[in-house]
Amino acid sequence: AQLVESGGGSVHTGDSLRLSCAASEGSSSATVMGWFRQPPGKEREFVAAIRRGGFTYYGDSVKGRFTISRDNAKNTAYLQMNSLKPEDTAVYYCAAGNVILSEVRRSQTYRYWGQGTQVVVSS
8 A cells, every 4th residue: 555544543522633644655755645534424525735845735624723744754644633523523534646736625636545544533
């Protein structure tokens, strides 16, 4: 697998989790690494993305609570999730690709995808 996520789990409202995404082979050279999530019964939605140079983008529902970061030397991206809410419950997917600025929020533009990691937030 070219992208491997880890760090999901079950937590309570207000807790924190950190997701990791390790890239290998072709995905490790991608200019953009991102996170998407798919809540139960809903479509996949954009969470956050980071360019190789460090510029970041966030979905409106996670701004101020989630932080994306990237260690280029380790080919790994992270998603620090704080103040978790039940509505954050979803399968979280890591994605990577050479994505232009205007397309970072569109899942269709990412070439590489991880297998997903489950996050459950209970009240």
